[in-house]
Amino acid sequence: MHNKLTVAIAAAMCSTALMAVPSLADQARPQVCLVMKSLANEFFKDMSIGAEEYAKSRGDFDLKMVGMQSETDFDAQVNAVDTCIAEKKDIIVLAPADSRAMVGPVKRAVDAGVTVVNFDVALDEEAKKAAGLDLAFVGPDNAAGAKEAGDALAKALGNGGKVVILEGNPGADNGIQRKAGFEQSIKDNGLELLDSRTAHWETEEANTVFTTMLTAHPDLQGVMAANDSMALGVVKAIDAAGMSGKIQVVGFDNIPAVSALVKEGKVLATVDQFGRDLASNAIDLGIKSFKDGKPLEGWVKTPIELVTKDNVK
Amino acid sequence: MTEMTAKRSPMAAISGVMRNAGIAVALVLLILVFSLTTTTFLTPLNLTNIMVQITLNIILAAGMTFVILIGGIDLSVGSVMALAGVVGATFVSNPELPTWLAILGMIVASCGVGAIAGTINGLISAWWAIPSFIVTLGMLNMARGGALQFTQANTVYIANPAITKFGTATVAGIPVLFLVAVAIIILGWFVLNKTVFGRMLYAIGNNEEAVRLAGHNTLFYKTAAFAICGLGAGIAAIMYMARLTSASPIMGNGYELNAIAAVIIGGTSLAGGRGSMIGTLLGAAVIGVLGNGLILIGASDFVRQIITGAVIILAVILDAVQGRLAAKRKGA
Structure with a gap:
């Protein structure tokens, strides 16, 4: 396609x-x-x-x-x-x-x-x-893009991988579609969704929310972030928890700040919609x-x- | 605004302590509830996480306390934090600078931008006697627009290892970021309670006209309160960059409201002249514990928002009841 x-x-x-x-x-x-x-x-x-x-x-x-x-x-x-x-x-x-x-x-x-x-x-x-x-x-197609990112994560985690979603602003159409794409990928690949919350597209809030999700679900293995700003915050939270390499992250938007993290392998994949x-x-x-x-x-x-x-x- | 509050007296000082006691009880109650309903809340890891998470709000709220004590408000702190952050980030993200210069440049730039923005807020509202609500609303837009213009809306990624180290360092298991925030609270407490400058701010909050007639330069004190608040936004920007190794022009959006909530929950009167730094610390802790605990018990985002709002109102009611009881006891 x-x-x-x-x-x-x-x-x-x-x-x-x-x-x-x-x-x-x-x-x-x-x-x-x-x-x-x-x-x-x-x-x-x-x-x-x-x-x-x-x-x-x-x-x-x-x-x-x-x-x-x-x-x-x-x-x-x-x-x-x-x-x-x-x-x-x-x-x-x-x-x-x-x-x-x-x-x-x-x-x-x-x-x-x-x-x-x-x-x-x-x-x-x-x-x-x-x-x-x-x-x-x-x-x-935001949903298709999110599904591709989700599928990449699923491939890395394997069947039954435990994931969480960081959503965009509640009510924002692209956020809703990306969440739908993530959910479709979770369903298709047999992943387990532990929690799904908004961090309003924002780095610091994503860091706070994800850190707390990790406390609630120490066994989580993957994160689907509806944009790259939130993925940035998630990566910092994983680093701080000493879980680098153990938890995989996918984002959306391909912003320059995330390119470096993709190269380092700290972000598994992101989606460019040009x-x-x-x-x-x-x-x-x-x-x-x-x-x-x-x-x-x-x-x-x-x-x-x-x-x-x-x-x- | 100021004539509504009684003059500060020894009795008011005691009621101030009682107010802190009220908010402390609320905090303990929250901690108790989350400790009983989850297995994860009362763990060292979660507690240190909360400490890191409330750092920014503590620092912003500490600065805000100075401004609210003189009967003002600063709506611009979130935006000023963003501007201070992206300007400071140009130093710390520059790989050509030696580490010490990159860090020093960031500190000077971020604190400088914050203090200058605060000084402008203070000077304009004090000199022309314009409500700070509207002046800082203007600054909110100017600083946000400035941050966006400066970065052309791009997020700056900071690869400087020194700042990462600072952001994740701990002393005896306590995150350094949190220790910095507590140090700022202690410093603020000292300035407000043990210096002439601090007492003068309380006096201005209670009765500005009296202070002016007594021959004091209220313009200086008011401007200084706003400058301190702006400086706090600059320091918060540094903490943000240390924690997230990035600076974004949209960072800190809406943080002014969290800071104001922390100050008010902490028992500081919106009318000025009454309140304390320790209360502000407790207020920020209440907001942080609530946000954390509600995720741990699995409350949905929307329910979480509703409960957070309700608790802010409850805390203020508790505070008002407490204050009335304390006043009655002494009146009798």
């Missing part, structure tokens, strides 16, 4: 490179509005850098980027979408802060004739149906759909890759 995705994305990139030359001609440049979540998050920061570079290298559309102060500040995101509609942008590329609350503003945009691309986190199916909105989703390319892929699809007048359909999956000692950079 990986390879197919990689090929698809490579093809997409080649076609983009080819498109760059003719479209420099001075025709109507599509006006793109990129609305993201918190730029305080490494993932989105990276994404915004990627989008900026993409806009510069391609040069045939105008990009306006909007980020928010915090992950949960969807009020500001609603305002951002409404502003883009008012400015008569052609395309809105949106990473929803809330999969239900953002359906209303998106419907307004679509009704106003704006091409909307929903990426990163999918809008809620039922809410879309209720609003009479039919919209594709462009993004990674955040830097995510926004540019979505923008590319949006421009295509806008120019052809053909709406996107279903779930356009973007690549994910399991990062282990063998392929870490």
Whole structure:
């Protein structure tokens, strides 16, 4: 599955490179509005850098980027979408802060004739149906990624391995999907889940929560952390307990701080969802759909890759 | 705010001790409950784990005690801790610096950033007589934004072995991080109780106008209280880096509320003028023991949050009842 995705994305990139030359001609440049979540998050920061570079290298559309102060500040995101509609942008590329609350503003945009691309986190199916909105989703399969990480852990531990999960923010869609992926892997591989708790994506809280989980379950063998910041805290807790090498950790996001730990073998695996390319892929699809007048359909999956000692950079 | 509280008297001092006794009873009760309901709570390993886990909150709350005693509040400590951390991390994570310089640079930078942010908070709120709530709310955003801008939202990984050693060191089985926190509490207790400076802070909390009319420079004392609080955030940042060998611009998010809770549970009055450092230590311990014990008994995250909130309210009620009883006894 990986390879197919990689090929698809490579093809997409080649076609983009080819498109760059003719479209420099001075025709109507599509006006793109990129609305993201918190730029305080490494993932989105990276994404915004990627989008900026993409806009510069391609040069045939105008990009306006909007980020928010915090992950949960969807009020500001609603305002951002409404502003883009008012400015008569052609395309809105949106990473929803809330999969239900953002359906209303998106419907307004679509009704106003704006091409909307929903990426990163999918809008809620039922809410879309209720609003009479039919919209594709462009993004990674968080559950599949988490399952791959979980499977890597299961392979290292063997059947019956005892694991715990560190969840993201309760209610965050990507956190829910990653937890679901972990749970699926636990079920498929016959692992035993001892405990599952949130550490709100955060290193220090993960350290505290995991240390206490280890006290409650001294026999635990593996940890599935829903992001790498939490994996960092877990690794420190394992070091402090003198259990290095005895407890395996998998994370998610492939942040630079974790690469070193993957090399050292302290983190078994993490998942890269190529955040830097995510926004540019979505923008590319949006421009295509806008120019052809053909709406996107279903779930356009973007690549994910399991990062282990063998392929870490 | 300040006129609501009575002037400090020997009677108030005794009631202060009684207040600590109230929170100590609550702590002992919690420990008893978790010791009886789990086999893992009352083990040396778990107890030392709790000590490490409450270090940050003790240090932040110690600084917060100074500010709350003068009738102020500092909402920026969590963010200032993040800014102090990421600035300090540029030194300690730099492999080209010799170890002593990397460590010294981190200490000076983190403490410096914390103290400067605190001084700005204090100067602005004292000079223009603006409620510190709003000034520090502004600082909360500035420091968080500063930390994000400084790192471009990246987590800094610290591979310096010296700081790892410090973070995991123990003396007679007690984590050094915790000993540092206790030393800060003792130092804070000394400053508040045995120095003119400390007594002046209590006096300002009770009746700032009287202190000013007596010819004292209240601007200096108030600014100093905030500077100390900021310094605490800088020290907490160093403790964070020592424990987690990383610094993130989003670290310390919401920690100001835990610190305030520890101070208030510890019996310090939000109106200022009354409270103690020992109470703050006990308050931080109550929050830490509760968080730890509820995981050990297997309470779900959501139940844990509900119970933690309820205990904060219960502790404050217990404290109020205790204070009233003590006052009645002496009144009779």
